[in-house]
Amino acid sequence: MTLKSKTAVVTGSTSGIGLSIARAFAKEGASIVLNGFGAPEEVEKARKAIESEFGVKAIHSAADMTKPEEIAGMIRLAEETFGSVDILVNNAGIQFVSPIENFPVEKWDQIIAINLSSAFHAIRAALPGMKARKWGRIINTASAHSLVASPFKSAYVAAKHGIAGLTKTAALETATFGITVNCISPGYVWTPLVEKQIPDTMKARNMTKEQVINDVLLEAQPTKQFVTTEQVAALAVFLCTDAASQITGANLSMDGGWTAE
Numbered sequence: 146m147t148l149k150s151k152t153a154v155v156t157g158s159t160s161g162i163g164l165s166i167a168r169a170f171a172k173e174g175a176s177i178v179l180n181g182f183g184a185p186e187e188v189e190k191a192r193k194a195i196e197s198e199f200g201v202k203a204i205h206s207a208a209d210m211t212k213p214e215e216i217a218g219m220i221r222l223a224e225e226t227f228g229s230v231d232i233l234v235n236n237a238g239i240q241f242v243s244p245i246e247n248f249p250v251e252k253w254d255q256i257i258a259i260n261l262s263s264a265f266h267a268i269r270a271a272l273p274g275m276k277a278r279k280w281g282r283i284i285n286t287a288s289a290h291s292l293v294a295s296p297f298k299s300a301y302v303a304a305k306h307g308i309a310g311l312t313k314t315a316a317l318e319t320a321t322f323g324i325t326v327n328c329i330s331p332g333y334v335w336t337p338l339v340e341k342q343i344p345d346t347m348k349a350r351n352m353t354k355e356q357v358i359n360d361v362l363l364e365a366q367p368t369k370q371f372v373t374t375e376q377v378a379a380l381a382v383f384l385c386t387d388a389a390s391q392i393t394g395a396n397l398s399m400d401g402g403w404t405a406e
């Protein structure tokens with residue numbers, strides 16, 4: 146139980162990678178603040194499962210990651226409930242696939258807000274407490290798209306390259322405070338985010354579902370396998386251990402060799 150007495154806020158943790166990260170932290174004894182959308186009964190089921198399976202406290206914040214004041218409120222709620230925010234995982238994210246000339250302006254704004262600006266707002270709110278306690282772990286879920294581009298994902302690629310830069314800057318500003326700031330850059334992980342982009346990719350590239358999975362998604366990964374949410378979560382847990390205290394400002398790829406090409 147390496148994270149007993151720590152509190153972790155994981156944005157976008159009602160589904161996919163975020164939920165696996167929250168569960169992995171809970172398994173190590175951390176108190177958990179879940180965040181994200183979803184049917185209330187499903188969210189409550191996930192929250193209760195964390196408490197009963199791992200014997201920790203878990204609460205849910207419905208803060209909308211497009212709203213700076215709600216993001217600050219989520220960090221405040223965590224500090225009031227548990228006394229501190231020791232670990233912050235900026236993970237909430239959405240995707241939209243379209244050629245630039247047809248890309249809806251409101252989708253661009255929404256992706257930049259959720260996938261990039263929300264991390265700035267959450268880090269800004271959590272840092273004073275981390276600095277005062279001289280311990281903190283900030284992990285941003287970036288993407289292989291923080292290092293390389295794909296066509297038709299302009300907003301996503303721009304946001305993910307941005308999060309890689311924000312990670313480095315925050316790491317430099319906090320290096321002497323016992324705080325590390327890193328990003329994890331997964332390749333394709335089978336989650337609702339990937340499943341939902343298949344129909345639009347079929348349209349944009351004029352392909353069948355099988356062609357999108359094999360010729361676009363798995364084509365990118367030399368291993369020809371999807372990354373699992375549990376693998377990403379295990380790396381997040383490692384980044385919170387003492388063994389990882391000198392890893393800061395890093396962009397850690399977990400992409401089956403995608404960005405080695």
Ligand code: NAD
Binds near residue numbers: 158159260288332
């Ligand atoms: P997902 O769709 O399963 O989960 C996304 C989460 O974000 C959900 O909990 C959702 O409710 C939440 N969310 C969306 N909009 C929100 C908002 N406005 N406010 C608060 N929460 C909001 O997706 P996932 O694949 O688990 O993605 C998680 C992160 O991992 C994202 O940042 C994504 O870009 C990144 N990522 C995913 C993959 C992949 O292949 N799945 C690869 C690389 C990076």
